[in-house]
Amino acid sequence: MAFxxxxxxxxxxxxxxxPLVDVMLVLLIIFIITAPLMSHKVxxxxxxxxxxxxxxxxxxxxxxxxxxxxEDGSLFWNDEAITKEILESRLSSTAQLQPQPKLNLRGDRxxxxxxxxxxxxIAQSQGMLDIGYVATKQKGQ
Numbered sequence: 001m002a003f004x005x006x007x008x009x010x011x012x013x014x015x016x017x018x019p020l021v022d023v024m025l026v027l028l029i030i031f032i033i034t035a036p037l038m039s040h041k042v043x044x045x046x047x048x049x050x051x052x053x054x055x056x057x058x059x060x061x062x063x064x065x066x067x068x069x070x071e072d073g074s075l076f077w078n079d080e081a082i083t084k085e086i087l088e089s090r091l092s093s094t095a096q097l098q099p100q101p102k103l104n105l106r107g108d109r110x111x112x113x114x115x116x117x118x119x120x121x122i123a124q125s126q127g128m129l130d131i132g133y134v135a136t137k138q139k140g141q
Contacts, residue, residue, distance in 0.1 A: 064102040065094060066134070069119055071110045088122055095127030106134040 067087070068076040075082050077090060094101060103123055107116050116133075123131055 062097070062099055062101040064104050064132075066104045066106060067119060067123075068106045069108070069111050069115055071108045071112075073115055075119070084122070087119070088126060091123050091126035091128055095129075100129055102130045102132060103128050104132050104134050 066076075066078050068079070070076075075084065075087055077087065082090070091103075094103075105116065105119060105123075120131060
């Protein structure tokens with residue numbers, strides 16, 4: 001602060017604005033230099049996604065196939081009794097369909113897990129991709 005010794009009745013306080021102007025000029029120069037760096041130099045046209053599917057492109061849902069296995073090892077294809085050889089041939093022809101139907105594998109409560117594993121192995125070897133196991137929820141849970 002500077003004090004005046006004039007004829008005034010008290011000291012006169014003046015603010016020195018020179019350092020303030022220096023700081024403002026330095027900030028202005030910094031912003032002038034960094035502003036062009038913030039803009040992107042390369043223009044890229046990004047592809048647009050078409051998320052709406054046309055109704056005629058959607059395939060009708062294929063009903064799943066149910067293979068049931070009883071305790072004695074007897075097999076059922078959609079409630080029709082079959083043998084393992086017929087199961088293999090039907091699974092191989094079904095695996096060629098587009099879209100491939102789901103295979104639901106059901107077993108009795110007392111069916112050995114070994115028998116279920118054999119049927120699963122047959123289905124996988126014939127090319128079935130979507131194999132599910134059907135179970136019922138226990139009462140009280």
